[in-house]
Amino acid sequence: MSSSSPLFRHVSTCIVKPPPRPRTRCHLAVWDLSMFNASYIQKGHLFSTHLLSRLTIADVVDRLKTSLSTALLHFYPLAGRLVTEEAVDEQGNVTGIYVSIDCDGQGAELTHVVADGITVADVLAPSSDVPSFVRSFFRLDGVINYDGHSEPLLAVQLTELADGFFVGCSFNHVVGDGTSYWQFFNAWAEIARADGAAAEMSHPPVHDRWFIDGSGGLPIKLPFTRPDEFIDRPTQPPLYRERIFHLSAESIARLKARANLECGTSSISSFQSVASLLWRCITRARGLPAEQTTHCRVATQNRARLQPPMSPDYFGNSIYPLPAAATAGELLAHGLGWAARLIHETVAGHTDTAIREKVEAWMAAPVVYKMNMFDKFSVMMGSSPRFDVYGCNFGLGKAVAVRSGTAHKFDGKVTFYPGWEGGGSMDLEICLEPPFMSAFEADEEFMSAVSPSPELQWLQDLADSRDA
Incomplete structure (x- = not known):
C-alpha cells in the first residue's frame, strides 16, 4: 500500500428508488422491535478487476444501481423509513408508542468512493490483523437502527481500489437478521446477473411478519413515551x-x-x-x-x-x-x-x-x-x-x-x-x-x-x- 493513511475520495451519492408500488405499512414483530439499539448489519464482498472482462467501474456502478432498483421492488421495506406514532388514551395521555416501517419507496443510498493506493492484497492481509481502513468501506458507521427514521434502511458503498473494488452494505437490523441480509444480497445479485430484469426470483421474500397471537400483523405497543427511555447509544468504540x-x-x-x-x-x-x-x-x-x-x-x-x-x-x-x-x-x-x-x-x-x-x-x-x-x-x-x-x-x-x-x-x-x-x-x-x-x-x-x-x-x- 502506497500510504499508511489511504485517502478515500467521494465520487457520488444517489438515492435509488424502486419502481412505483402501493404505499404500505409494515408492522414490526417482537424480534424486530427489540433491535433499535443495535447497529446496522455491515457485510460486503471484495472483487478483483482481474476477473472482469470488459466492464469498467462505471459499468459496475450502473449495473448495481439498475439491479438495486428492481431488488427494492421485491424487498420494499428496505426502501422505506421507520415511523413512530403515539398511543393516546381517551383523556389524551400518551400511553406508549407504535413503531413501524413506512414503505413508500423513499429509497436506498448508493455511494461511489475511490480508495487511493489500496490494493486487493492490502485488504486481504491474510497473515495479520484486518486493516483498520476496511471500516471505511461501509456507510452509516456508528448509526443505530432507530436512526432509520431519517437515515436510509439500506446504504450501499462501492469502494474503487487500485486493482479491484469492494461492495459494502449497511442493512438496518430492525428490517431483518443475517438470514434476511444474505437472502436480499443473493436476490440482488440474481437480478444483476439478469441485467436488472424483473424476472421471477428463485426465492422471493415472505413479508408477512410473525405474530404469536395470529393477529396478522396488528401493531405492538411499546410502553415508552420518549426515545430516551429505551435508546442507549455507545459512548466510545470498544478496543479490540x-x-x-x-x-x-x-x-x-x-x-x-x-x-x-x-x-x-x-x-x-x-x-x-x-x-x-x-x-x-x-x-x-x-x-x-x-x-x-x-x-x-x-x-x-x-x-x-x-x-x-x-x-x-x-x-x-x-x-x-x-x-x-x-x-x-x-x-x-x-x-x-x-x-x-x-x-x-x-x-x-x-x-x-x-x-x-x-x-x-x-x-x-x-x-x-x-x-x-x-x-x-x-x-x-x-x-x-x-x-x-x-x-x-x-x-x-x-x-x-x-x-x-x-x-x-x-x-x-x-x-x-x-x-x-x-x-x-x-x-x-x-x-x-x-x-x-x-x-x-x-x-x-x-x-x-x-x-x-x-x-x-x-x-x-x-x-x-x-x-x-
Whole structure:
C-alpha cells in the first residue's frame, strides 16, 4: 500500500428508488422491535478487476444501481423509513408508542468512493490483523437502527481500489437478521446477473411478519413515551484487535469427530465443535479465575424450530442469542466434547415451546436490548457458515473475500463465514482485546486447528498470471 493513511475520495451519492408500488405499512414483530439499539448489519464482498472482462467501474456502478432498483421492488421495506406514532388514551395521555416501517419507496443510498493506493492484497492481509481502513468501506458507521427514521434502511458503498473494488452494505437490523441480509444480497445479485430484469426470483421474500397471537400483523405497543427511555447509544468504540482465521474442512471434521468421541455420541455438529473450541481457547487466553462464570452465546434461528415452521424465506428477524454456561475452571478442566455437549443441549432445548415462552414473556414486559448487556467474560458466536456468502454472483466474477464493518464488534465476538473454497471449510472473524489476542494467537489447541488461508494461494496465482 502506497500510504499508511489511504485517502478515500467521494465520487457520488444517489438515492435509488424502486419502481412505483402501493404505499404500505409494515408492522414490526417482537424480534424486530427489540433491535433499535443495535447497529446496522455491515457485510460486503471484495472483487478483483482481474476477473472482469470488459466492464469498467462505471459499468459496475450502473449495473448495481439498475439491479438495486428492481431488488427494492421485491424487498420494499428496505426502501422505506421507520415511523413512530403515539398511543393516546381517551383523556389524551400518551400511553406508549407504535413503531413501524413506512414503505413508500423513499429509497436506498448508493455511494461511489475511490480508495487511493489500496490494493486487493492490502485488504486481504491474510497473515495479520484486518486493516483498520476496511471500516471505511461501509456507510452509516456508528448509526443505530432507530436512526432509520431519517437515515436510509439500506446504504450501499462501492469502494474503487487500485486493482479491484469492494461492495459494502449497511442493512438496518430492525428490517431483518443475517438470514434476511444474505437472502436480499443473493436476490440482488440474481437480478444483476439478469441485467436488472424483473424476472421471477428463485426465492422471493415472505413479508408477512410473525405474530404469536395470529393477529396478522396488528401493531405492538411499546410502553415508552420518549426515545430516551429505551435508546442507549455507545459512548466510545470498544478496543479490540480483529483477525480472520481459516479452518479447512478436514480440520473441522477432526474437531467434530473428537467432540463426538469424547461425548460418546454422533449428535455434535461441526458448528458446535468449532464453537466449543473457541469458547475454551478464548477463556484460556483471557486468564479468567477458575470460579468465574462464562457464557458461550450462539445466535440461533427460530424459523425451522417453530411449529408450524416459518418459511425459510421469511424476511425479518427471527433469532435469539442462546447462552451455554460454565465456570472457567470447569471449561478448561474438561475436554472439547464436554463444552460441545453444553452448547448442543442449549440449542436442542430451543423448541417451539421455549420460543413461544420467550415471546410471551417479552410481550408481558417489552424490552429493547442494550448493547452493554453483553458481559466481558463471555463469547458471542454470530452469523453462520451455512449462509450463501460466495454464491452472490453479480456477473462480476466470484468474490475474493468477505469482510465486515465495525458493527456489533467487541471483545469476544466471533463471526462465522463459509470458507472461500467451500466444502465445509470456515472462516472465523475474531475480535479480542490486544493482550487476549496475543495469548490467543499463541494457544496451541486453537492454532493446531488453523489452516493456511486459500487467499494466500489466490494472491500467488494472481501474481503468477500477471508475470506470465
